[in-house]
Amino acid sequence: MENNKYLREEIIRISNVNTKKCMKCGKCSATCPMYDEMEYHPHQFVGMVETGDIQPLLDSDSLYKCLSCFACVDRCPRGVEPAKVVEAVRLTAIRKQGANRMTANDVPAMIEEDTPQQLLVSAFRKYTK
Amino acid sequence: MKVSYFPGCTLKNKAKDLDMYAYRSAEALGVTLEEIDEWQCCGGVFTSSASEVATKLSSVRALKATNDKGQPLVTVCSACHNVIKQTNYAMQNNPEFAAKVNRYMAADGGYNGETEVYHYLEMLRELVGFDALKEKVVNSLKGKKIAAYYGCLLLRPNKVMRMDDPENPSIMEDLICALGAEAVVYARRNECCGAYISVESPDAAKKNALAIIENARAAGAEMIVTACPLCKYNLEKCGADFPIVYFTELLAEALGVKEDTNGKQ
């Protein structure tokens, strides 16, 4: 429980999001383009961080499905900014020792003739601390 | 008019067209793009957490270099624009973050968000003007039905980007009309293409991209224009077989500068 409280405060601090502002309307999840890819959806990220139930989020691949497209941020009626919560949980996960989801060694295999640098750079930034 | 220009990694590699046509069109419009010396990659995505500092330094360096020259900073790639504008906003509005950044950059001198950041489209709208642009059009694109694709990076978060109405943008449509073509409006023009998810889940990215193209096609579009190399890549990869074109190419075509003076494309 103590650990949860610490984690919660950490996520709130990194994201600078006030999860209490959420009125649980679900518009973030309604608008999310990656909904079907995710085990936990944007509204659950907000709700679970608020209650301190964070470990399941840290363990979930959902972290790496968020596109940071910010549709949930701009459409949230309460200004909660769910994408920033996802981002904060993701950072918490990949900042751990050895938790990088992608390494520089993985990159060459990904390069195809038409792969734009932007794709690799973005993925690298998202998956690596 | 001279402006500082941040091309970004992709424009110097896989998206050379986007870059080249941007240069040629700007020149035709009386704007000189001065590439920033020794610019570094923006990182592709802006990390929204203020606790991330190091990843944002390349953007700050570009902003500072521009400020030292007293010019506005222009970007073409949606991702570079998003990262740099968000970084600049954080420098203006988050003193704690700005102080940290300035400690890292002590050797380079201070920076506090003074630079004005324009996307190339904003430059056309605000520094050139669509009416003035219209007068410079030599090959009108009349008869073409073109759908603008914004994606997410140009518009969101609106609090920072301030480019247009994030739900009903018109800046690219205004450009398309200024070039003489017909702008096709469709609802998915501000939905995400799938971005970097195509590395891990190409099918998910395809689903997104396909929905966007089908929506544009159903609205009567013959081609989609975009400002972002990654958007172009995802839209082309989804298997829809639909022409996706950089807006600068269209602009260069209309301004009659698509081919350089040697007749080379």
Add this chain to the structure above:
Amino acid sequence: MQRVGVFVCWCGSNIAGTVDVQAVSEALKNEPGVVFSENYQYMCSQAGQDMIKNAVKEHNLTGIVVCSCSPRMHEATFRKTAAAAGLNPYMVEIANIREQCSWVHKDMITGTEKAIILGKAAVAKVNLNAPLTPGESPVTKRALVIGGGIAGIQTALDIADAGFPVDIVEKQPTIGGKMAQLDKTFPTLDCAACILTPKMVDASQNEKIRIFSYSEVTDVHGFVGNFDVTIRKKARFVKEDICTGCGACVEKCPMKKIPNEFNLGMDNRHAIYIPFAQAVPKVATIDANACNMLKNGKCGVCAKVCAAGAIDYTQKDEIIEEKYGAIVVATGYNPISMDKFDEYAYSQSKDVITSLEFERLTNAAGPSAGKLLRPSDGKHPHTIVFVQCVGSRCEACAEKGKEYCSKICCMYTAKHAMLTRDKYPDTEVYVFYIDVRTPGKNFDEFYRRAVEEYGVKYVKGMVGKVVPEGDKLKVQASDLISNKQLHIDADLVVLAAAIEPDKSARPLATMLTASMDTNDFFTEAHPKLRPVESPTAGVFLSGACQGPKDIPETVSQAGAAASKVIGLLCKDKLTGNPCVASSDELLCNGCSSCERVCPYGAISYLNKEFRMPDRTVKVRRVASVNPAVCQGCGACTVACPSGAMDLNGFKNNQIMAEVDAICKR
């Protein structure tokens, strides 16, 4: 020197729990002028008041200090007590040792210390009190109602019923307001027109009621009982008293592509028009922006076909000046613009509509003659998605939407959904909601019926995006209960747009010096105890101009506002508040500082002759306060640089004496 009596109230344990009342009354015995000091359990009780009356007689008291609750609670009570004992009621001072002391302190020592200080300050002030006599002003026995919707109509009918003349000013060509545009009304589903139009006719036939339609209030002066109001009756280019409303002109008018406001632009009207069949007054109006004759002198068809000869292209706006004793604001509401919510594609598809547009679509007099047809292609919709809370309940600092709940949407959406399922059982109806809020008599039962009997699919979740594609609207939404993202191919999407006060409300509030909240709703004098009165005396509130309201609530409030107006108009004279500002003409330098800060327009300037010491006469510009308009706020006394302005009952020397008493200790 005054002979002051001090009465310390325990207020049960409210005060005595944290303040040593015995110590307070003992301590105040030694203050200058105090000849009597006592404490008692409930000072406001009959026994407590008798204690005051007896003390006044026995000790020849000339001033009274009651240490008790806020003066807002019982100042009036103790003033009456003093008057009954033969004292001027303004010789009473209240030291608030409850709200400002016992309730905010936790320990007895600090509580008691502060209570004593507050008591000392009150004693210091009462020592400088002087008897005050309120002035009187006459009452003009006529009321003005601004806005001719159901709120204004009901208020006017109730005032007229009590025998007072009342004028309705309505900016549209007809009265009726929003209710005239509605189809059915919840929860009983009676037809809005069937219950509204008799009231409109009553209003037009009542000899106590005058209706100024197509008119606006342009200026308000004066004060409670004595308002001078200017009304601009806009030229409608039709003589109202001659027009029979036959409609021949409308039929023949060649300009027939003007968006019809009454049907929210979903069909067209002519340049000369009567908004709807039951309009009151039922006379034609020419839209000057659309009429060819008025724009360039080419046409004149309506004048040719009018048998009554009512058309008058030369008609000018008419200015009406009238006196009123009371003013009722009934300016109503409008749905907010959907401009900033284009994730729902309102601007992109004709088949994304607002709920008010849905009312017109289902109304027999609407653009589709009551048949529920898609605006884009006239086809019958088979799947309809209703979206609740569009623009309501948004974050305060959000750039779009309103912070408040619009209150009426849950019920009208239940109504729309139920009626659709009733009339078109082959239609699938979804309602996306955040919460269903249905407090009200028979309201929740109504909503449950929509679900249980009519099979409306209520989904807890929001719509995130609407994508028009082909002839479908692809709706992407969340279902929070089953934790799914839904994709629905809809034929029609109906947005429950938030409502906001009419745009005319803010300039009107400025004219009336009536206060508004941050959302431009009029503020009531007390949110619970004076809900239909504005803090500005003589201005009353009716309907949605004060906050979102449904019809039953609007009609109740309309009646309540009327009863307040009647109570005012019944009086021949109004007793003013004697605690008003007055200016010492000898000190006044005519600088206008006070006039500029006065929120009530109570201060004007006179050029007055003064006899100088050398016997010459000099004309000087000096401030003059109209005591009937002054509300005693004291802003002028602070602004006055020469110390000429002072407030009766709160004179500068009295305030300073209080401050001294507090600081001295």
